[in-house]
Amino acid sequence: MELIEQSRIFEGRQLRLRHASSSCHCDMTLAIFLPPQAVDQSVPVVWWLSGLTCNDQNFTTKAGAQRIAAELGLAIIAPDTSPRGAEVPDAEDGAWDFGQGAGFYVNATQAPYDRHYQMADYIQQELPSAIQQALPSLLKDFKPLDFSRQSISGHSMGGHGALTLAIKHPEQYRSASAFAPICAPSDCPWGQKALGAYIGQDRNAWRKYDAVALLEDRGYSKPLLVDQGMADSFLDVQLMPDRLEKICQEKRIPLTLNRRAGYDHSYYFISTFIESHLRFHAEALAQV
Amino acid sequence: MELIEQSRIFEGRQLRLRHASSSCHCDMTLAIFLPPQAVDQSVPVVWWLSGLTCNDQNFTTKAGAQRIAAELGLAIIAPDTSPRGAEVPDAEDGAWDFGQGAGFYVNATQAPYDRHYQMADYIQQELPSAIQQALPSLLKDFKPLDFSRQSISGHSMGGHGALTLAIKHPEQYRSASAFAPICAPSDCPWGQKALGAYIGQDRNAWRKYDAVALLEDRGYSKPLLVDQGMADSFLDVQLMPDRLEKICQEKRIPLTLNRRAGYDHSYYFISTFIESHLRFHAEALAQV
Numbered sequence: 019m020e021l022i023e024q025s026r027i028f029e030g031r032q033l034r035l036r037h038a039s040s041s042c043h044c045d046m047t048l049a050i051f052l053p054p055q056a057v058d059q060s061v062p063v064v065w066w067l068s069g070l071t072c073n074d075q076n077f078t079t080k081a082g083a084q085r086i087a088a089e090l091g092l093a094i095i096a097p098d099t100s101p102r103g104a105e106v107p108d109a110e111d112g113a114w115d116f117g118q119g120a121g122f123y124v125n126a127t128q129a130p131y132d133r134h135y136q137m138a139d140y141i142q143q144e145l146p147s148a149i150q151q152a153l154p155s156l157l158k159d160f161k162p163l164d165f166s167r168q169s170i171s172g173h174s175m176g177g178h179g180a181l182t183l184a185i186k187h188p189e190q191y192r193s194a195s196a197f198a199p200i201c202a203p204s205d206c207p208w209g210q211k212a213l214g215a216y217i218g219q220d221r222n223a224w225r226k227y228d229a230v231a232l233l234e235d236r237g238y239s240k241p242l243l244v245d246q247g248m249a250d251s252f253l254d255v256q257l258m259p260d261r262l263e264k265i266c267q268e269k270r271i272p273l274t275l276n277r278r279a280g281y282d283h284s285y286y287f288i289s290t291f292i293e294s295h296l297r298f299h300a301e302a303l304a305q306v
Numbered sequence: 307m308e309l310i311e312q313s314r315i316f317e318g319r320q321l322r323l324r325h326a327s328s329s330c331h332c333d334m335t336l337a338i339f340l341p342p343q344a345v346d347q348s349v350p351v352v353w354w355l356s357g358l359t360c361n362d363q364n365f366t367t368k369a370g371a372q373r374i375a376a377e378l379g380l381a382i383i384a385p386d387t388s389p390r391g392a393e394v395p396d397a398e399d400g401a402w403d404f405g406q407g408a409g410f411y412v413n414a415t416q417a418p419y420d421r422h423y424q425m426a427d428y429i430q431q432e433l434p435s436a437i438q439q440a441l442p443s444l445l446k447d448f449k450p451l452d453f454s455r456q457s458i459s460g461h462s463m464g465g466h467g468a469l470t471l472a473i474k475h476p477e478q479y480r481s482a483s484a485f486a487p488i489c490a491p492s493d494c495p496w497g498q499k500a501l502g503a504y505i506g507q508d509r510n511a512w513r514k515y516d517a518v519a520l521l522e523d524r525g526y527s528k529p530l531l532v533d534q535g536m537a538d539s540f541l542d543v544q545l546m547p548d549r550l551e552k553i554c555q556e557k558r559i560p561l562t563l564n565r566r567a568g569y570d571h572s573y574y575f576i577s578t579f580i581e582s583h584l585r586f587h588a589e590a591l592a593q594v
Contacts, residue, residue: 027574079573082370285367286315
């Protein structure tokens, strides 16, 4: 793992790193924010998964999260949204909702995507150990991160990624939150396109990449927070928070769903409410 | 003036507008943040002038200023950094430090730049009245802005713009601040290149676009705040805050110059300290 950029921000350190991913078989770039507390303590980790068309920089430059993470003593890891590179198969029609920038946080099973599109394993398995191994020698003035305390959040496609990873790995992530997540990808155009190509046409195999289906199948007992803008143009056709609310009510899963009047799908919406999400995760991460 | 985008953020409104500029003889795009207080009150204005290569969106998406402006009841106007368009002469060698994206907030006197590069008049004269005229009919649910209360800030080339406009128009701007400003453009490569081409080779004519020279010639008695990162790679050759500090000491001008250890020239630096700048301006703008 190679440190390609670093800047001081809010007395912490914003890093950008590059490494050869063994899961995705390509070079991957990621961003990590280290709060000032990380000089003296092993701090917990919040993962941020971004949405369609994004990379590791959108959240890092636009959300205003470092101010709050610096106060709360949280590291934030923002991976890229897909494998990248000339050798990685992309959308044949140049579409922005499939292929590079649109990995949907799945482990693809279908050729030609299965070799590189292994984003679920990349984020849940490979990155924690790769970061744990590399960071101490890259940054000798910081303590190692505390991967025994992880929480996860994300936006849109990344909200889908955060919810599905959290529901499948409750032992790994202490809390989950999302901004405008794709709640039921099996039943929306973005999800059907991606899951059909990455996972194949057996819709039963899609259930482990669908938050509503996962909650039906497995339930969830960790803290769960979702914010949704009510002026979001993707609300009814792609996101469907009502479906998430319904299954949580049926299964008595304690979801906090905030419907935010007038807010759209942009980072202006995320920047407004990221403070409440980080405080929510900090509370779960503070418990022994 | 046409409203081309709007988003809710921190209960206020982030706008993007386009209009035909009579000063610059081209279409210009700008961003305005209206705080929630602007629904009921005529709120004061902070101008933000961006740096080389930027447009109206860099500050708007990256600085995290809206949170604080929403608390303080400040409107923020972020103009573009130069005239734009196919008909506007640009750097012949494709340089990023001259031409489009690099207007240097001057009124050019030299052909072929003089027809379009009139950024000083555009910001100081045209925009206040153009906005005052257009906004009430575009946004009927907000009160007109209070242009009797204006302050100005900016970054790098925009810090130069903010300081020079403020020193020349103390009746218009109640306070001035800057992040990593080009303090003495007559004596640095960026400034010499731009002023030579826009204003000509008579270095005496450059003095009204040089903060240090203007302070020598005219002094200044309004509140003045500058932050400078000490890990800024442009510090010694292009920015020269020591020159600003020296003339302020000589002329007993009350400058607050904060040297910030470890911070670079990026928006990570700006986002860390923008809160203190907006609170500084709010104090000057609150006085009757």
